[in-house]
Amino acid sequence: MDSQKNYKNFWNEKAATPDSAFIAVDGSTNEETARLTGHYSARQVVAALELKPTDRVLELGCGVGRIGREIAPLVAHWHGTDISANMIEVARERLRNHANVGFTELTRSSLQPLADASFDKAYCVAVFIHMDKEDFFLYLEEIARVLKPGGLIYFDVWNMASPVGWRRCALEINQHRIADHSRRKDVARNQFSSPEEVRIFLDHAGFDLTLLLAESPWVQAIGVRRGGHVDVEALRRQAAEQTARIAYSPLWTELFDGILDVVIGRISPELMWQSLGDDSRGEEVPMFREWFLGMWKGNETAWGPAPR
Numbered sequence: 001m002d003s004q005k006n007y008k009n010f011w012n013e014k015a016a017t018p019d020s021a022f023i024a025v026d027g028s029t030n031e032e033t034a035r036l037t038g039h040y041s042a043r044q045v046v047a048a049l050e051l052k053p054t055d056r057v058l059e060l061g062c063g064v065g066r067i068g069r070e071i072a073p074l075v076a077h078w079h080g081t082d083i084s085a086n087m088i089e090v091a092r093e094r095l096r097n098h099a100n101v102g103f104t105e106l107t108r109s110s111l112q113p114l115a116d117a118s119f120d121k122a123y124c125v126a127v128f129i130h131m132d133k134e135d136f137f138l139y140l141e142e143i144a145r146v147l148k149p150g151g152l153i154y155f156d157v158w159n160m161a162s163p164v165g166w167r168r169c170a171l172e173i174n175q176h177r178i179a180d181h182s183r184r185k186d187v188a189r190n191q192f193s194s195p196e197e198v199r200i201f202l203d204h205a206g207f208d209l210t211l212l213l214a215e216s217p218w219v220q221a222i223g224v225r226r227g228g229h230v231d232v233e234a235l236r237r238q239a240a241e242q243t244a245r246i247a248y249s250p251l252w253t254e255l256f257d258g259i260l261d262v263v264i265g266r267i268s269p270e271l272m273w274q275s276l277g278d279d280s281r282g283e284e285v286p287m288f289r290e291w292f293l294g295m296w297k298g299n300e301t302a303w304g305p306a307p308r
């Protein structure tokens with residue numbers, strides 16, 4: 001099938017309708033959930049990039065504008081890029097009331113036609129996990145090109161070096177144990193990284209690393225584009241001070257681990273649902289409740305009727 005060979009076809013098919021586009025970006029089944037999860041991710045981005053009202057900000061793989069919707073009001077210009085025209089169409093509609101936004105549909109692992117040194121900051125969330133390593137690196141080089149010297153990048157990738165990240169990775173590997181090896185693997189399947197890989201890629205793409213977080217199932221990295229007159233050590237100190245606002249929390253990791261338990265049949269969906277009943281534990285609880293409910297509704301044949 002074409003969609004398994006080509007990023008554009010794959011993501012355009014995933015985003016064939018606005019509803020399916022929301023599900024494809026992060027499992028959100030409606031606008032309300034996308035706002036909830038978008039707020040969580042945007043807080044991480046704001047803290048990682050220390051966003052200012054004067055910043056011109058680029059997002060690679062903006063999807064439906066889940067994060068961009070929250071970031072645009074805070075900065076001078078927000079620019080969403082994506083391989084999928086269908087995703088961009090949904091994002092454009094969601095951000096139609098903002099005059100300071102722009103969009104570029106990408107055709108390959110390049111940010112042409114965006115100009116060199118035209119952005120102060122760039123971010124990319126849950127996108128590099130869906131592409132081959134060559135494309136991950138090519139995009140990092142392109143982000144270095146469009147950032148001003150001294151500009152900041154923030155991104156995340158799956159972290160196979162964390163215990164829960166490895167469980168997620170193993171789930172993926174297990175799907176291939178009995179796969180038909182005469183067929184190529186789906187081009188946008190989940191790919192897994194390590195903190196060391198991220199260090200190497202950032203360095204070779206022209207960035208100095210200022211923060212690397214790897215306690216959760218995600219590696220989260222901040223880098224500064226080389227060549228600017230910036231004090232890298234001061235940036236490292238500032239980034240470290242923001243760690244609590246940037247990192248996926250231990251509760252996030254615990255709840256994600258619980259979902260993996262349900263997926264592999266170790267605990268029942270009912271038990272997981274019960275564990276999502278106490279909002280006082282943290283903002284992650286309502287977010288995971290909505291995600292899990294969406295998963296359950298898509299899995300009723302195996303899990304039985306969803307609770308609502």
Ligand SMILES: C[S@@+](CC[C@H](N)C(=O)[O-])C[C@H]1O[C@@H](n2cnc3c(N)ncnc32)[C@H](O)[C@@H]1O
Nearest residue numbers: 007011025061062063066082083084087125127
């Ligand atoms: C899982 S979604 C995440 C969307 C958004 N970053 C968010 O967190 O809500 C992945 C997004 O990356 C885009 N994407 C996937 N592969 C891409 C590629 N090779 N180049 C550019 N965008 C890509 C998809 O179209 C999709 O919108």
